Amino acid sequence: MKIGLYFGTFNPIHTGHMIIANHLAEHSDLDQVWMVVTPHNPHKQKNTLLDDYHRLEMVHLATKDFPKLQPSDVEFKLPQPNYTVNTLAHLQEKYPQHTFSLIMGEDNLNSLHKWKNYEVILQNHSIYVYPRLASGEIDAQFINHPKIHRIGAPVIEISSTFIRESIKNKKNVVPLLPEKVWHYIDHNLFYKK
Incomplete structure:
Protein backbone atom coordinates (compact mmCIF):
# COMPACT_ATOMS: atom_id res chain seq x y z
CA MET A 1 0.00 0.00 0.00
CA LYS A 2 1.05 3.58 -0.67
CA ILE A 3 0.76 5.57 2.54
CA GLY A 4 0.95 9.36 2.73
CA LEU A 5 2.17 10.73 6.06
CA TYR A 6 0.55 14.00 7.09
CA PHE A 7 2.43 15.33 10.14
CA GLY A 8 0.99 17.92 12.50
CA THR A 9 0.48 18.95 16.09
CA PHE A 10 -3.27 18.93 15.27
CA ASN A 11 -3.89 21.34 18.15
CA PRO A 12 -6.74 21.01 17.29
CA ILE A 13 -7.34 19.07 14.08
CA HIS A 14 -9.74 21.15 11.95
CA THR A 15 -11.73 20.93 8.72
CA GLY A 16 -8.77 22.32 6.75
CA HIS A 17 -6.62 19.33 7.75
CA MET A 18 -9.48 16.99 6.89
CA ILE A 19 -10.08 18.53 3.46
CA ILE A 20 -6.37 18.25 2.52
CA ALA A 21 -6.00 14.69 3.87
CA ASN A 22 -9.20 13.46 2.21
CA HIS A 23 -8.30 15.16 -1.09
CA LEU A 24 -4.97 13.34 -1.16
CA ALA A 25 -6.58 10.02 -0.19
CA GLU A 26 -9.20 10.37 -2.93
CA HIS A 27 -7.43 12.25 -5.74
CA SER A 28 -3.85 10.95 -5.76
CA ASP A 29 -2.31 7.49 -6.09
CA LEU A 30 -2.07 7.18 -2.27
CA ASP A 31 -4.12 4.36 -0.75
CA GLN A 32 -4.25 5.87 2.73
CA VAL A 33 -3.24 9.00 4.59
CA TRP A 34 -1.89 8.57 8.11
CA MET A 35 -2.34 11.65 10.29
CA VAL A 36 0.86 11.57 12.37
CA VAL A 37 0.40 13.48 15.62
CA THR A 38 3.65 15.21 16.52
CA PRO A 39 4.44 14.87 20.23
CA HIS A 40 5.26 17.83 22.42
CA ASN A 41 8.94 18.65 22.05
CA PRO A 42 10.36 18.49 25.60
CA HIS A 43 12.89 21.21 24.69
CA LYS A 44 10.21 23.73 23.75
CA GLN A 45 7.88 25.70 25.99
CA LYS A 46 4.51 23.97 26.13
CA ASN A 47 2.32 27.08 25.77
CA THR A 48 -1.12 26.12 24.43
CA LEU A 49 -0.19 22.64 23.20
CA LEU A 50 -2.63 20.08 24.57
CA ASP A 51 -1.41 16.78 25.95
CA ASP A 52 -0.32 14.35 23.20
CA TYR A 53 -3.13 11.89 23.92
CA HIS A 54 -5.88 14.53 23.80
CA ARG A 55 -4.64 15.60 20.37
CA LEU A 56 -4.47 11.97 19.24
CA GLU A 57 -8.02 11.39 20.50
CA MET A 58 -9.25 14.38 18.47
CA VAL A 59 -7.60 12.91 15.34
CA HIS A 60 -9.31 9.57 16.12
CA LEU A 61 -12.67 11.33 16.42
CA ALA A 62 -12.14 13.32 13.20
CA THR A 63 -11.04 10.35 11.06
CA LYS A 64 -13.43 7.72 12.44
CA ASP A 65 -15.79 7.83 9.44
CA PHE A 66 -13.01 8.06 6.82
CA PRO A 67 -11.53 4.59 6.19
CA LYS A 68 -8.67 6.01 4.07
CA LEU A 69 -7.56 8.34 6.90
CA GLN A 70 -5.80 6.82 9.92
CA PRO A 71 -4.50 8.43 13.12
CA SER A 72 -0.89 7.60 14.03
CA ASP A 73 1.01 7.97 17.29
CA VAL A 74 4.23 6.51 15.85
CA GLU A 75 6.32 9.49 16.98
CA PHE A 76 5.15 9.15 20.61
CA LYS A 77 7.36 6.08 20.94
CA LEU A 78 10.48 7.50 19.28
CA PRO A 79 13.27 9.35 21.12
CA GLN A 80 12.88 13.13 21.29
CA PRO A 81 13.67 15.44 19.66
CA ASN A 82 12.73 13.42 16.62
CA TYR A 83 13.50 13.95 12.95
CA THR A 84 11.31 12.98 10.01
CA VAL A 85 14.11 10.92 8.48
CA ASN A 86 14.13 8.72 11.63
CA THR A 87 10.33 8.33 11.62
CA LEU A 88 10.43 7.24 7.97
CA ALA A 89 13.21 4.70 8.66
CA HIS A 90 11.26 3.34 11.66
CA LEU A 91 8.02 2.98 9.66
CA GLN A 92 9.77 1.38 6.67
CA GLU A 93 11.35 -1.18 8.97
CA LYS A 94 8.10 -1.86 10.86
CA TYR A 95 5.91 -2.02 7.73
CA PRO A 96 8.13 -3.25 4.86
CA GLN A 97 5.00 -4.06 2.82
CA HIS A 98 4.09 -0.34 2.56
CA THR A 99 5.63 2.56 0.66
CA PHE A 100 5.71 5.80 2.67
CA SER A 101 5.51 9.31 1.25
CA LEU A 102 5.41 12.72 2.92
CA ILE A 103 2.59 15.22 2.58
CA MET A 104 3.48 18.86 3.10
CA GLY A 105 2.34 22.36 2.28
CA GLU A 106 4.23 24.36 -0.32
CA ASP A 107 5.49 26.64 2.47
CA ASN A 108 7.32 23.68 4.08
CA LEU A 109 8.94 22.77 0.78
CA ASN A 110 10.88 26.05 1.05
CA SER A 111 12.67 24.86 4.18
CA LEU A 112 13.13 21.21 3.14
CA HIS A 113 16.83 21.79 2.40
CA LYS A 114 17.29 22.60 6.13
CA TRP A 115 15.82 19.25 7.28
CA LYS A 116 18.15 16.65 8.73
CA ASN A 117 19.25 14.29 5.90
CA TYR A 118 16.70 15.71 3.45
CA GLU A 119 18.66 14.10 0.57
CA VAL A 120 18.08 10.66 2.14
CA ILE A 121 14.35 11.43 2.43
CA LEU A 122 14.17 12.40 -1.25
CA GLN A 123 16.20 9.38 -2.30
CA ASN A 124 13.80 6.94 -0.64
CA ILE A 138 10.70 27.47 -4.05
CA ASP A 139 14.32 26.27 -3.98
CA ALA A 140 15.34 25.54 -7.61
CA GLN A 141 16.43 21.95 -6.82
CA PHE A 142 12.83 21.08 -5.84
CA ILE A 143 10.99 22.60 -8.82
CA ASN A 144 11.17 19.67 -11.25
CA HIS A 145 12.35 17.00 -8.83
CA PRO A 146 11.04 13.54 -9.88
CA LYS A 147 10.13 12.64 -6.26
CA ILE A 148 8.11 15.82 -5.62
CA HIS A 149 4.48 15.74 -6.77
CA ARG A 150 2.39 18.88 -6.73
CA ILE A 151 -1.26 18.14 -5.94
CA GLY A 152 -4.00 20.56 -6.97
CA ALA A 153 -5.75 20.37 -3.60
CA PRO A 154 -8.04 23.18 -2.44
CA VAL A 155 -6.19 26.08 -0.82
CA ILE A 156 -7.32 26.09 2.80
CA GLU A 157 -6.18 28.86 5.10
CA ILE A 158 -7.59 27.84 8.48
CA SER A 159 -5.15 27.82 11.35
CA SER A 160 -5.30 25.99 14.66
CA THR A 161 -3.91 29.16 16.29
CA PHE A 162 -6.88 31.17 14.99
CA ILE A 163 -9.28 28.50 16.32
CA ARG A 164 -7.64 28.46 19.77
CA GLU A 165 -7.70 32.27 19.97
CA SER A 166 -11.34 32.35 18.86
CA ILE A 167 -12.38 29.80 21.51
CA LYS A 168 -10.52 31.82 24.15
CA ASN A 169 -12.42 34.93 23.00
CA LYS A 170 -15.77 33.08 23.13
CA LYS A 171 -16.29 33.08 19.34
CA ASN A 172 -18.26 30.39 17.51
CA VAL A 173 -15.81 28.08 15.69
CA VAL A 174 -18.19 25.17 15.12
CA PRO A 175 -18.00 25.34 11.26
CA LEU A 176 -14.17 25.08 11.40
CA LEU A 177 -14.04 21.77 13.28
CA PRO A 178 -15.30 18.22 12.72
CA GLU A 179 -18.42 17.96 14.89
CA LYS A 180 -17.06 15.24 17.22
CA VAL A 181 -13.86 17.27 17.71
CA TRP A 182 -15.85 20.36 18.68
CA HIS A 183 -17.85 18.35 21.24
CA TYR A 184 -14.62 16.92 22.70
CA ILE A 185 -13.04 20.40 22.99
CA ASP A 186 -16.22 21.91 24.46
CA HIS A 187 -16.75 19.04 26.94
CA ASN A 188 -13.15 19.28 28.19
CA LEU A 189 -13.17 23.11 28.24
CA PHE A 190 -10.00 23.18 26.12
CA TYR A 191 -8.48 26.48 24.91
CA LYS A 192 -10.81 28.56 27.11
CA LYS A 193 -7.99 30.53 28.74
Whole structure:
Protein backbone atom coordinates (compact mmCIF):
# COMPACT_ATOMS: atom_id res chain seq x y z
CA MET A 1 0.00 0.00 0.00
CA LYS A 2 1.05 3.58 -0.67
CA ILE A 3 0.76 5.57 2.54
CA GLY A 4 0.95 9.36 2.73
CA LEU A 5 2.17 10.73 6.06
CA TYR A 6 0.55 14.00 7.09
CA PHE A 7 2.43 15.33 10.14
CA GLY A 8 0.99 17.92 12.50
CA THR A 9 0.48 18.95 16.09
CA PHE A 10 -3.27 18.93 15.27
CA ASN A 11 -3.89 21.34 18.15
CA PRO A 12 -6.74 21.01 17.29
CA ILE A 13 -7.34 19.07 14.08
CA HIS A 14 -9.74 21.15 11.95
CA THR A 15 -11.73 20.93 8.72
CA GLY A 16 -8.77 22.32 6.75
CA HIS A 17 -6.62 19.33 7.75
CA MET A 18 -9.48 16.99 6.89
CA ILE A 19 -10.08 18.53 3.46
CA ILE A 20 -6.37 18.25 2.52
CA ALA A 21 -6.00 14.69 3.87
CA ASN A 22 -9.20 13.46 2.21
CA HIS A 23 -8.30 15.16 -1.09
CA LEU A 24 -4.97 13.34 -1.16
CA ALA A 25 -6.58 10.02 -0.19
CA GLU A 26 -9.20 10.37 -2.93
CA HIS A 27 -7.43 12.25 -5.74
CA SER A 28 -3.85 10.95 -5.76
CA ASP A 29 -2.31 7.49 -6.09
CA LEU A 30 -2.07 7.18 -2.27
CA ASP A 31 -4.12 4.36 -0.75
CA GLN A 32 -4.25 5.87 2.73
CA VAL A 33 -3.24 9.00 4.59
CA TRP A 34 -1.89 8.57 8.11
CA MET A 35 -2.34 11.65 10.29
CA VAL A 36 0.86 11.57 12.37
CA VAL A 37 0.40 13.48 15.62
CA THR A 38 3.65 15.21 16.52
CA PRO A 39 4.44 14.87 20.23
CA HIS A 40 5.26 17.83 22.42
CA ASN A 41 8.94 18.65 22.05
CA PRO A 42 10.36 18.49 25.60
CA HIS A 43 12.89 21.21 24.69
CA LYS A 44 10.21 23.73 23.75
CA GLN A 45 7.88 25.70 25.99
CA LYS A 46 4.51 23.97 26.13
CA ASN A 47 2.32 27.08 25.77
CA THR A 48 -1.12 26.12 24.43
CA LEU A 49 -0.19 22.64 23.20
CA LEU A 50 -2.63 20.08 24.57
CA ASP A 51 -1.41 16.78 25.95
CA ASP A 52 -0.32 14.35 23.20
CA TYR A 53 -3.13 11.89 23.92
CA HIS A 54 -5.88 14.53 23.80
CA ARG A 55 -4.64 15.60 20.37
CA LEU A 56 -4.47 11.97 19.24
CA GLU A 57 -8.02 11.39 20.50
CA MET A 58 -9.25 14.38 18.47
CA VAL A 59 -7.60 12.91 15.34
CA HIS A 60 -9.31 9.57 16.12
CA LEU A 61 -12.67 11.33 16.42
CA ALA A 62 -12.14 13.32 13.20
CA THR A 63 -11.04 10.35 11.06
CA LYS A 64 -13.43 7.72 12.44
CA ASP A 65 -15.79 7.83 9.44
CA PHE A 66 -13.01 8.06 6.82
CA PRO A 67 -11.53 4.59 6.19
CA LYS A 68 -8.67 6.01 4.07
CA LEU A 69 -7.56 8.34 6.90
CA GLN A 70 -5.80 6.82 9.92
CA PRO A 71 -4.50 8.43 13.12
CA SER A 72 -0.89 7.60 14.03
CA ASP A 73 1.01 7.97 17.29
CA VAL A 74 4.23 6.51 15.85
CA GLU A 75 6.32 9.49 16.98
CA PHE A 76 5.15 9.15 20.61
CA LYS A 77 7.36 6.08 20.94
CA LEU A 78 10.48 7.50 19.28
CA PRO A 79 13.27 9.35 21.12
CA GLN A 80 12.88 13.13 21.29
CA PRO A 81 13.67 15.44 19.66
CA ASN A 82 12.73 13.42 16.62
CA TYR A 83 13.50 13.95 12.95
CA THR A 84 11.31 12.98 10.01
CA VAL A 85 14.11 10.92 8.48
CA ASN A 86 14.13 8.72 11.63
CA THR A 87 10.33 8.33 11.62
CA LEU A 88 10.43 7.24 7.97
CA ALA A 89 13.21 4.70 8.66
CA HIS A 90 11.26 3.34 11.66
CA LEU A 91 8.02 2.98 9.66
CA GLN A 92 9.77 1.38 6.67
CA GLU A 93 11.35 -1.18 8.97
CA LYS A 94 8.10 -1.86 10.86
CA TYR A 95 5.91 -2.02 7.73
CA PRO A 96 8.13 -3.25 4.86
CA GLN A 97 5.00 -4.06 2.82
CA HIS A 98 4.09 -0.34 2.56
CA THR A 99 5.63 2.56 0.66
CA PHE A 100 5.71 5.80 2.67
CA SER A 101 5.51 9.31 1.25
CA LEU A 102 5.41 12.72 2.92
CA ILE A 103 2.59 15.22 2.58
CA MET A 104 3.48 18.86 3.10
CA GLY A 105 2.34 22.36 2.28
CA GLU A 106 4.23 24.36 -0.32
CA ASP A 107 5.49 26.64 2.47
CA ASN A 108 7.32 23.68 4.08
CA LEU A 109 8.94 22.77 0.78
CA ASN A 110 10.88 26.05 1.05
CA SER A 111 12.67 24.86 4.18
CA LEU A 112 13.13 21.21 3.14
CA HIS A 113 16.83 21.79 2.40
CA LYS A 114 17.29 22.60 6.13
CA TRP A 115 15.82 19.25 7.28
CA LYS A 116 18.15 16.65 8.73
CA ASN A 117 19.25 14.29 5.90
CA TYR A 118 16.70 15.71 3.45
CA GLU A 119 18.66 14.10 0.57
CA VAL A 120 18.08 10.66 2.14
CA ILE A 121 14.35 11.43 2.43
CA LEU A 122 14.17 12.40 -1.25
CA GLN A 123 16.20 9.38 -2.30
CA ASN A 124 13.80 6.94 -0.64
CA HIS A 125 10.43 8.68 -0.47
CA SER A 126 8.11 10.79 -2.58
CA ILE A 127 6.71 14.08 -1.34
CA TYR A 128 3.17 15.23 -2.13
CA VAL A 129 2.91 19.01 -1.96
CA TYR A 130 -0.38 20.88 -1.58
CA PRO A 131 -0.68 24.60 -2.40
CA ARG A 132 -0.57 27.40 0.18
CA LEU A 133 -1.32 31.09 -0.40
CA ALA A 134 1.95 32.42 1.03
CA SER A 135 4.54 29.87 -0.01
CA GLY A 136 7.40 32.16 -1.07
CA GLU A 137 10.20 31.20 -3.47
CA ILE A 138 10.70 27.47 -4.05
CA ASP A 139 14.32 26.27 -3.98
CA ALA A 140 15.34 25.54 -7.61
CA GLN A 141 16.43 21.95 -6.82
CA PHE A 142 12.83 21.08 -5.84
CA ILE A 143 10.99 22.60 -8.82
CA ASN A 144 11.17 19.67 -11.25
CA HIS A 145 12.35 17.00 -8.83
CA PRO A 146 11.04 13.54 -9.88
CA LYS A 147 10.13 12.64 -6.26
CA ILE A 148 8.11 15.82 -5.62
CA HIS A 149 4.48 15.74 -6.77
CA ARG A 150 2.39 18.88 -6.73
CA ILE A 151 -1.26 18.14 -5.94
CA GLY A 152 -4.00 20.56 -6.97
CA ALA A 153 -5.75 20.37 -3.60
CA PRO A 154 -8.04 23.18 -2.44
CA VAL A 155 -6.19 26.08 -0.82
CA ILE A 156 -7.32 26.09 2.80
CA GLU A 157 -6.18 28.86 5.10
CA ILE A 158 -7.59 27.84 8.48
CA SER A 159 -5.15 27.82 11.35
CA SER A 160 -5.30 25.99 14.66
CA THR A 161 -3.91 29.16 16.29
CA PHE A 162 -6.88 31.17 14.99
CA ILE A 163 -9.28 28.50 16.32
CA ARG A 164 -7.64 28.46 19.77
CA GLU A 165 -7.70 32.27 19.97
CA SER A 166 -11.34 32.35 18.86
CA ILE A 167 -12.38 29.80 21.51
CA LYS A 168 -10.52 31.82 24.15
CA ASN A 169 -12.42 34.93 23.00
CA LYS A 170 -15.77 33.08 23.13
CA LYS A 171 -16.29 33.08 19.34
CA ASN A 172 -18.26 30.39 17.51
CA VAL A 173 -15.81 28.08 15.69
CA VAL A 174 -18.19 25.17 15.12
CA PRO A 175 -18.00 25.34 11.26
CA LEU A 176 -14.17 25.08 11.40
CA LEU A 177 -14.04 21.77 13.28
CA PRO A 178 -15.30 18.22 12.72
CA GLU A 179 -18.42 17.96 14.89
CA LYS A 180 -17.06 15.24 17.22
CA VAL A 181 -13.86 17.27 17.71
CA TRP A 182 -15.85 20.36 18.68
CA HIS A 183 -17.85 18.35 21.24
CA TYR A 184 -14.62 16.92 22.70
CA ILE A 185 -13.04 20.40 22.99
CA ASP A 186 -16.22 21.91 24.46
CA HIS A 187 -16.75 19.04 26.94
CA ASN A 188 -13.15 19.28 28.19
CA LEU A 189 -13.17 23.11 28.24
CA PHE A 190 -10.00 23.18 26.12
CA TYR A 191 -8.48 26.48 24.91
CA LYS A 192 -10.81 28.56 27.11
CA LYS A 193 -7.99 30.53 28.74
